[in-house]
Amino acid sequence: MKPITSTLLCVTLSLALGMPAQGADQAVPGKQQKATKQDKASKRTPKSALPQSLAPHPDATDSKELTGQIVYQVLLAEVALQRGRNEFASQAYADLAVRTRDPAVLERAIEVAGYARRFDRVLALARLWVQVEPDSKRAQQVLVGVRVLTNQLDGLAPQLITMLAADQPALPGNLLALNRMFARSPNRKAVLQLISTVGERFPDLPEAHYAIAVAASSAGEHERALAEARQALALRPDWQIGALLEAQLLTQKSPADGIASLQRFVDKNPQARDAQLHLARALVSEKRYAEAKRLFEQLLQAYPDNPDVVFPVAILALQENDTALAEAQLKHLITLDFPDKSAAYYYLGQVAEESQRADDALVYYQQVSPGDHYLPALIRGAAILAKQGKLDDARSQLNAAAARDPQLRVQLLIAEATLLREANQAATALALLEHELSEQADQPELLYESALLAERLGRLEVMEKRLRKLIALQPQSAQGYNALGYSYADRNMRLAEARELIETALKLAPNDPFILDSMGWVLFRQGELEGALTHLQRAYAQRPDAEIAAHMGEVLWMLGRTEEAQRTWREALERHPESVEIKETLKRFSP
Template identity: 30%
Template structure:
């Protein structure tokens, strides 16, 4: 039977024609909105929405209600909106969010079911978008519980289990997350997104073998998926499976020889393996790529540093003029010059860096202070760090650096104050505990206080060489040379530094073991004839250079 033409009565019932009363309500709503009278605007839009078969007016009322955080009228507006357009996904999302916020599990499940039925393909993306909002509201656990009920109703819906895995991960329940993503993959084995999540979860738990297995399976199923191959490459590198990582890089490069990211990764792997020539060859291929020239030049410079070619290294570092690696390259150049004591070249570089990298002002100041320190200009270093503390009075690195310089200037009150400020904020700061304990040992007779700091540091990091050395030096000051020697030798085995060697030599000398002390001194002095600690030992114990 042919359908009858839609009559006037039907159109009137739907009220698609805006009558005078509705027009008045809409005008009143707009005017109220312009005057920031949002409660009045909300009332007018809501009344108009009930009279007109146009879901857009109800949508407007919902958005104003959410802005006003008026949950009662927002729910009322949502009901109107869904009555006008029951398949509107935006309305369903708002309904889900409101239900979860109010712990209304029944309404949340009902609206999620509607979303799943109306838009199964977009369900996962839509819910993921909402979960980010719910996380900010602290409703992640409740959202997970809602999805648990949904999973019972839809045991063959992989996307529901995947979403649960994501939420379990947010809740730091890695085991549950892995269980849920495994369920998703049982239903949809070739779902790469779930495979990637499974690999990420396995990697997070330290199970790199499982992560590798998951990704290798995915790569086999989708060999053209470059993202999967790069994720597998990352897992191989993290697992130190360098040979397999190289093979995978080469397979990627067979398909795309100019893949810069893969070339760069391959170069880093070669560097890790000590295959410097191969690393250089790969990095040089990146020099013609403007986006990767900086990274390549920086690492070519690092290779030259390792090969004791300082001038070549500087040339590479100076080639990095801009980009993400520019500051690191300039810092590497300054560090190289500092180690070579080419101080006259450093000051101009630091000045340029201060102008070029205003956002790195603190780090540049720290380098400047270190330069003055190396030059023996301790007051200048102290002044630079004091200036920095005016802008950042609680900065740990600046406080610590100034404390060490203060010791050089015999400003022990400043040293103690700065280190104590660090410890007030972080009582377990091993560096500050050790520095304060050692200074009290070496420069005062407050041995009981020193012991308190050093014993705490030793309990926190029992294998740290500098802490063991400090504690050994304390034992010597307490008149226990044999016990001191035990700690100092253990420290020197872990970290053969000149200062520790000087401590051992002094303790041996005090025990009458002068021959052994001199042999130790001679062995290290040959390598570091300008070392201040060795020179001090020589001055005090080896008169006339004997």
């Protein structure tokens, strides 16, 4: 018996996808195969070319006539497959399999029924195959596979146990694969019951307890999952997979408990690299950067050329503003052998840009391939060109990228409009977006960005109309409510309505720093200074943005806390030396 991971699981997936489970020379539906001389000769299909076990049914009166019919039906079904007539081919093979009861024909009929997505037929044929060949391991595997695929789990445990026990060397791996077999099943409780029944037959194997733990977690039985994971670790105390599962389960309720669990395991097993990596990442997630940094430094000494170590070290260095270490590790990373280096090039571009090395940044951004970092790399590269006075080149690059990938067209148009706005060409930017809106009148991002540009140009009626349309299109999105409410508050008009709009936005996104800023500003306009300060401080703690700092300083000033206000503005100006908001605010409140 082959391991479940390589046979039974493949059978299940092949039936689901309509692909052959074995036999590369079998016909593929919908493809015209290249004919060789041997293929052409096979069109005559002598009896010897059929499965060796193929024979007329004992009741047949004319075996020659029946064999001829079989040959004809096989050819008819295969031609139908090549022409994409999967249902016709499946029915023809099913009829032939039932008449001949031949194992080879049954197996082929099952595959063709899979192509046709006729899993009811697959199940019936698999059951027939087991009747015809009760000792066939392949037939048993197919029957189990199709029962898994069709979620017929009742009574399946004995067959699974027998198949698992028949291949002792592969038993641990097959137990670990059990949950993958049932990944599509919607009834997680039934899966847990089945895997529990199977796993309980192998109580001395940690993999059995692991399988039950995973199934219990999927079924929402957290305490049982944790108990089974701990039993697996009791059987094999140095098992990293078990330790990671225990930590994952603990983290669901308490990240600190998950970290403590991994720390205990790593202390006892200092060579457990995967557990150390997960521990370091967990520490980063909990913003325990100093502890994470120490652990990553240890890992870096032990595994200096491992991308799984080098990349997190670089990212952590970026988070701590250690650009020298970050750049060194990122440069080392791109010399290592791993598939996608785009993230490394992107972050190298950021480091170079922040270090005022614009040309280096452009080179790095240009090496970012399509993926998660592709769009931001394009936009940042274009922004660098614009700052260098090469606005036309920047726009050309964005337009060329949009032509290559139309799915990015809207985001790239908005980026182009942003460059135009920053170059004091807001009217041109608005015209660009309005031209696209004439083609996509309900595109939310275009409505939002064009509304902000219209406001900048004093076209308040256009701004209000588009934001209200955005709210109607996306009533569960906070963006439109916040933009409209803030616009009213900033102009000190319709404050009751502004507050209502911002309160709605805050309910939809209670921790958004910009919405908190809007709430603080409308409260300030209404004279509720203490409430305004509370919201602005929360906003600034999450995002030390220049505009938020300007608002917070103004509220502090009005509360008589002038020194704090001045300090807030000075710190913000150091952080954002080009901020127009901070400079104008300082000018207004200068003695």
